[in-house]
Amino acid sequence: MQRGATLKDVAKLAGVSVATVSRVINGHANVSAETRASVERAILKLNYSPNTIARSLVTGRTGVISLIIVQEDPIVPTTWFYELPIVQSIYDYLKGQDWELQIAMCSYREFQEPAFLPRHFNKRTVDGVLILSAWMVERHIVSELKERNIPHVIIGAHDPDYESLCIEYDNEGAIRSLVEHLWNSGHQIFGLIGGAPNQLHMHGRIQGFASALEEFGLPTWNRLTKYGDWSIESGYELMQEFLAREPNPTAVVCGNDYIAVGAMRAITEQGLRIPEDIAVVGFDDTVVSQIISPTLTTVRLPLAQAGRLAAERLVRELDKPSPDNRRVVLPCEIVIRDSSKSS
Amino acid sequence: MQRGATLKDVAKLAGVSVATVSRVINGHANVSAETRASVERAILKLNYSPNTIARSLVTGRTGVISLIIVQEDPIVPTTWFYELPIVQSIYDYLKGQDWELQIAMCSYREFQEPAFLPRHFNKRTVDGVLILSAWMVERHIVSELKERNIPHVIIGAHDPDYESLCIEYDNEGAIRSLVEHLWNSGHQIFGLIGGAPNQLHMHGRIQGFASALEEFGLPTWNRLTKYGDWSIESGYELMQEFLAREPNPTAVVCGNDYIAVGAMRAITEQGLRIPEDIAVVGFDDTVVSQIISPTLTTVRLPLAQAGRLAAERLVRELDKPSPDNRRVVLPCEIVIRDSSKSS
DNA sequence: TTTTGTTAAGTAAGCGCTTTCATGGAGGTG
DNA sequence: CACCTCCATGAAAGCGCTTACTTAACAAAA
Incomplete structure (x- = not known):
């Protein structure tokens, strides 16, 4: 310098x-x-x-916002597709408002450690924090933040008491739309292949699955569920398990697109056709859903919107602290492609 | 705070x-x-x-490194796959060394504007800069950085005079390996479908393509080249053009995996088989290369290694400024899959 | 004994800014 | 003309730290 x-x-x-x-x-x-x-x-x-530093020393404000990206442990590269659009939209907004963005990445285990935040804010001097997490943000973290008087917004998750501002996706509603779409095509036996259920995403999707089927009056035994991780392999194996014993689901809802790809592989290997014999739907609208054959029906999360909204709210809070309404649940869009089209 | x-x-x-x-x-x-x-x-x-701020005011050092992510204009979401692994590896290294990471994103047009850096460093007080770019980093940018005495490392590109530390990929070598692999399978007529040739990546790949074919003694008319952008659609259209007139290439080298996907689509639509009639290879080893059928031969860039190395060098430079050797070219690994297997 | 060196600790300046308080002049009012 | 108000400006404190300089104590050398 x-x-x-x-x-x-x-x-x-x-x-x-x-x-x-x-x-x-x-x-x-x-x-x-x-x-x-x-x-x-x-x-x-x-x-x-x-000189920004000198100014900060006097005013006690740095003009910097910290984004903490909470990740799987160990890191799964396929979650990256999810993170950068959010970072991009956060940055785009902040840029226009003259805020700087500092980032930090950690596993959700690290994040949960009581020592994490103290260590984090030790060196770091930021005015506010954006937390991008797929896991429940624990109570002690919110308290710590409150104690230090650091405004924060959670993206993609919430805290147990809904005390913090948070931006979430309407996973339940999305699953409900998916089930409705499949129901309208005449499906009666539904399978769910989930990823890690400790993630809040999955939690909402499981809930939505159950309540939608209930709503449509499906008997409990017609709702088959299996959980693995978020990989192609996991989808493949769990689909094989579904196929190994009656009743076979005629429609399979997958926790994400990768699981769906694995499931599709298992289905076609058995000589069954998609969607004629079994319909498959995914989640996340990653690029693979357009490339796989048949193309995959999936759900598009409003990632950019979530990032932007979170940044907006944080900045607003920073400008003039005010009790804002706490929780925003963003609707998701279902994208219907060939893997679920009724013939 | x-x-x-x-x-x-x-x-x-x-x-x-x-x-x-x-x-x-x-x-x-x-x-x-x-x-x-x-x-x-x-x-x-x-x-x-x-108090880090007060300390910085005295010492003139902030302990913060800025990462400038230079992007296409307009932004192409498919480049994100490329950026996050690098960010991740940079962050991981910096975390261990007690440096903070601030990020900025801009289009390569913005980046080239003379006003960009002044504006950038106006508010921002950082000790060093990492530049992640696929375009030549222009001379005036390097001068500005030098003038302000801000150490920097370029990732994925270089400046015209190779004055800056830079970490690049051996695109030429990768293409050479690819061509060699295809040559050994008996191919004689090669096509190249490139993305935007203003990117340095593409430049190296074009060079490597030409020189490899020269090396193997192929007549010039057997090297067919076309350039579009980096999308599936572009690959599809340009491949159609190849198929529309003789001589048809028997092996097509694509600028990235998406182009390859498009090319494959055009080929199979014509009733031709991959790899029996035409072999296709891609670049970048994105997730689609494993999902597409047949699976796609491609090149894996050492992204994490590049990020880490860049961060390492910058930190070393920051700790004790020293003339370091300027340029690092990292080898890439070719990943052979079904789309180029000789029968 | 006096001088010198060494070490532990304190004093105070100053990094570049913001902000409170003081000041003085212009203009308005009775 | 005395008084008050208002406005533009300056003086100076202080944000929390580092560091050059100083001091004091003590030991070793002369």
């Missing part, structure tokens, strides 16, 4: 005091037009720009 | 001067063991941690 001109230099050149220069810079009233003009001339001449 | 205990508080509690406390914190010599112990006790008792 090179040191440029300071307030003092500008003041000297403009023939005024540093206080006046500071007033001009911060747009305060009570500065005469001529003084302002001469100060501005001096600023231009010296190519002056204020 | 909540204000906690200060140096002064610690000094008072320990019955010493602030200077002594500062010496203890920074591990300076000339502090007696008892004094140190009592200061440390006071620190613990007050749960004190130094």
Whole structure:
């Protein structure tokens, strides 16, 4: 870092005091037009720009927001598809509002450790925090944040008491739409192949699955469920299990697109056709859903919208702390493709 | 941000001067063991941690590194697969070294504007910069950085004069291996479907393609090339053009996996078989290469390695500025799958 | 004994800014 | 003309830290 001109230099050149220069810079009233003009001339001449650090020391604000990306443990590269669109939209918004973005990544285990936040804020000096997590944000984390008086917004999850601002996806509604779509095509026996159920996403999807089938009056024995992880392999294996014993589901709802790809593989290997014999739907609308054959019906999460909204809310909270309505649940869009089209 | 205990508080509690406390914190010599112990006790008792901002103001260092992610204009979501692994590996390394990571994203057009860097460093106070770009980093950017005395490393590209530290991929070597592999399977007529040739990646791949074919003694008319963008659609259309007129290539090298997917679609639509009639290879080893049928031969870029290496070098430079060897070219691994297997 | 060196600790300046308080002049009022 | 108000400006404190300089104590050398 090179040191440029300071307030003092500008003041000297403009023939005024540093206080006046500071007033001009911060747009305060009570500065005469001529003084302002001469100060501005001096600023231009010296190519002056204020030292953010010094300013922060006085004001106690840094203009930096921290984004904590909470990840699987160990990290699963396929979750990356999910994270960058959110980062992008957060950044895009923050850029327009003149906030800086600092990022941190950690596993959900690390994140849960009581020592995590103290360590995190030890060195870091930020005004607010965005938490991108697929897991419940534990109570002690919210307390810690409150205690330190750091505004925060949770993206994709919530805390047990819904105390924090949070932006979530309507997983239940999405699953419900999916089930409705399949129901309308005449399906009666539904299978669910889930990913790790400790993730909140999955939790909502499981709930939605059960309640939708209930709503349609399906007997309990017609709702088959299996849980693995989020991989192609897991989908493949669990689908094989479904196929190994009666009753076979005629429609399979998968926790994400990768699981669906695995399931489709298992189905076609058995010589069964998709969607004629078994319909398959996924979740997340990743690029694979358009490439796989048949193309995969799936759910598009409003990732960019979530990121932007979270950033917006945090900035609003930072500008003037106010009790805001706490929870936002964003609707998801179902994307119908060939893997579930009724013939 | 909540204000906690200060140096002064610690000094008072320990019955010493602030200077002594500062010496203890920074591990300076000339502090007696008892004094140190009592200061440390006071620190613990007050749960004190130094104010990074105040420290930065004095030392002129912030402990923050900025990562500038330079993107297509408009943004193409499919490049995200590329960026996050790099961010991840950078972060992982920096975390261990106690550096913070601030990120910025911009289009390559914005990045090239003379006003970009001044504006960027206006507010931002960072010690070093990592530039993730697929385009040549222009001379004036390097000068600006030099002038401001900000160490930097370029990832995935370079500047015209190779003045900056940079980490690149051996695109030429990768293409050469690919061509060699196809040559060994008996192919004689090669097609290349490229993405935007203004990207340095593509540049290296084009070069490598030409020189490899030269090396194998192929006549010029047997090297067919077409350029579009990086999308499935582009690959599809350009492949159709290849198929529309003689001579048809028997092996097609694509600029990335998406282009390859499009090309494969065009080929199978014509009733031709892959790889029997035409072999196809891609680039980037994205998840689609494993999902498409037949599975796609492709090239795996050492993304994580590049990110880590870049971070390492920057930190080393920051710790003790030293003329380092300037350029690193990382080898890529070719991943042979079904789309190019000789029968 | 006096001088010099060494070490532990303190004093105080200052990093570049914001902000409170003080000041003085211009203008308005009775 | 005395008084008050209002406004533009300046002086100076202080945000929390590092560090050059100083001091004091004590030991070793002369």
